[in-house]
Each structure stands twice: as structure tokens, then as C-alpha cells.
Amino acid sequence: MLRIGLTGGIGSGKSTVAGLLAARGARVVDADRIAREVLAPGTRGLAAVVEAFGADVLTRDRALDRPALAAVVFADPGARRRLDGIVHPLVRARAAELVAAAPPDAVVVQDVPLLVETGQAASYDLVLVVEADPATRLRRLAGRGLSEDDARARIAAQATDEQRRAVADVVLDNSGTVEQLEAQVDRFWAERVAPALG
Structure with missing residues (x-):
């Protein structure tokens, strides 16, 4: 079994990445x-x-x-x-x-928003971090109905990008298009997941 910890700040696009990994055969456990x-x-x-x-x-x-x-x-x-x-x-x-x-041969992706904050990074074979620039995250959170103050408070309550990068094996940038994100997920699967499966 390959256990991947998936994390990222609110509005970064973890759910989108989880869906892309599920489409490639991973089992997603969503915290x-x-x-x-x-x-x-x-x-x-x-x-x-x-x-x-x-x-x-x-x-x-x-x-x-x-x-x-x-x-x-x-x-x-x-x-x-x-x-x-x-x-x-x-x-x-x-x-x-x-x-x-x-x-036993599954790829299990655990989508854990507070993976860094709760000290769980060492529990996984790979830690995959999703990032997006602050303006993109705020725009996405506004689209979910959060006020800018509420969105900023939630972002501030979580780990910083630097703290997440410190435990990451791979970082995906989700500030661009879905197609750009998919290409990064394909590369991650080919370079890190497929070889681990043998």
C-alpha cells in the first residue's frame, strides 16, 4: 500500500487534486x-x-x-x-x-487539511502539498460565500505555505488552469506513484 498525505491551505484546490488522483485509481480518504x-x-x-x-x-x-x-x-x-x-x-x-x-496494493490518498498543524507528515509514504497564490485562494473562498475577512481569518488559522513546503515531498501549483494542474498530477503519478507500485 502506498499512503499519500494530501494537504494545502483552504482554497488551494485539494479537493480538485483528490478527484484527479481518484480518477487515476487512488482511494481517497477525506478528513x-x-x-x-x-x-x-x-x-x-x-x-x-x-x-x-x-x-x-x-x-x-x-x-x-x-x-x-x-x-x-x-x-x-x-x-x-x-x-x-x-x-x-x-x-x-x-x-x-x-x-x-x-x-494491500492500493494507493490511498488521505486528504488532510491540517496535516502539518497536527504533526502527521511522518505518517505517510509521500506528502503532496497543493498551493495557490493568495489572491486566487481569496477569490475561490469568495465564490463559496465567505467574506474577505472570514477568508483571511481561516487562512491565518492554518499553517503557512513555508511550513507545508517543509514537509512536502512534492508541491503542486494550482494557481493556473485545471489543464495545468492535471499535467502536474500526471507527472506526480508517473514519477512518484507508478514506480512505488512496481
């Missing part, structure tokens, strides 16, 4: 998707979040109100650490189950 799963209504994860932050982080139908929770944790580093302490262990446990279920 954000798992985080939604472990905080779904009725889970012990959601119960722990409500215990830590109160019922104001719930919608009327008792689901997690993500914007309300984000408003709390992105404004307060202590609150963000508390949330991370609840969510990260649950996400890691579920991700480990999904990886264990993959066949």
Missing part, C-alpha cells in the same frame, strides 16, 4: 467528509461539541450549525484547540478504519 460524519446528529462527537460550546451551535433540527461554530472557533484560538481536541481523535480513528479496509 473533511469524515469530520462531517463524526459530527452528524446523534453522534457522540456532536454531543461532545454541544457539551463544550453549548446548544447555540445547533440548528433548530439539532444538527451542527457550522457557521455558528466557525464564528466561535475562528475568533478564539483556545476554542479552536478545544474543538480540535474533540474532532481530531474521532477523525483519525475513522480514517484508520478506512485505510485498514483498503487492499
Whole structure:
């Protein structure tokens, strides 16, 4: 099994790269998707979040109100650490189950936005970092409905490009076109993935 850790800042295009790798046969384990799963209504994860932050982080139908929770944790580093302490262990446990279920010859890509921040780089055979210039990231985040202040706060709450590069085996630049990104993914697959598979 070849385990690839995929990371990059918010708005860099990790999801696009994950999709391109999946199209080439990789199994993608998405930490954000798992985080939604472990905080779904009725889970012990959601119960722990409500215990830590109160019922104001719930919608009327008792689901997690993500914007309300984000408003709390992105404004307060202590609150963000508390949330991370609840969510990260649950996400890691579920991700480990999904990886264990993959066949021994699989290419498993773990899409982990906070890979650097949580010190997980050494857990992977390869670390693949996706970057995009700040203006491109801000434009993409605005397209998702985030205000510029909110987008800048989220970017500032994550590792810097320099910190991600320090653990990267390969860096992809996603400031250009999808075709340019695809060419970089093809090169990564040919030069780093295919040889490792034998």
C-alpha cells in the first residue's frame, strides 16, 4: 500500500487534486467528509461539541450549525484547540478504519487539511502539498460565500505555505488552469506513484 498525505491551505484546490488522483485509481480518504460524519446528529462527537460550546451551535433540527461554530472557533484560538481536541481523535480513528479496509496494493490518498498543524507528515509514504497564490485562494473562498475577512481569518488559522513546503515531498501549483494542474498530477503519478507500485 502506498499512503499519500494530501494537504494545502483552504482554497488551494485539494479537493480538485483528490478527484484527479481518484480518477487515476487512488482511494481517497477525506478528513473533511469524515469530520462531517463524526459530527452528524446523534453522534457522540456532536454531543461532545454541544457539551463544550453549548446548544447555540445547533440548528433548530439539532444538527451542527457550522457557521455558528466557525464564528466561535475562528475568533478564539483556545476554542479552536478545544474543538480540535474533540474532532481530531474521532477523525483519525475513522480514517484508520478506512485505510485498514483498503487492499494491500492500493494507493490511498488521505486528504488532510491540517496535516502539518497536527504533526502527521511522518505518517505517510509521500506528502503532496497543493498551493495557490493568495489572491486566487481569496477569490475561490469568495465564490463559496465567505467574506474577505472570514477568508483571511481561516487562512491565518492554518499553517503557512513555508511550513507545508517543509514537509512536502512534492508541491503542486494550482494557481493556473485545471489543464495545468492535471499535467502536474500526471507527472506526480508517473514519477512518484507508478514506480512505488512496481
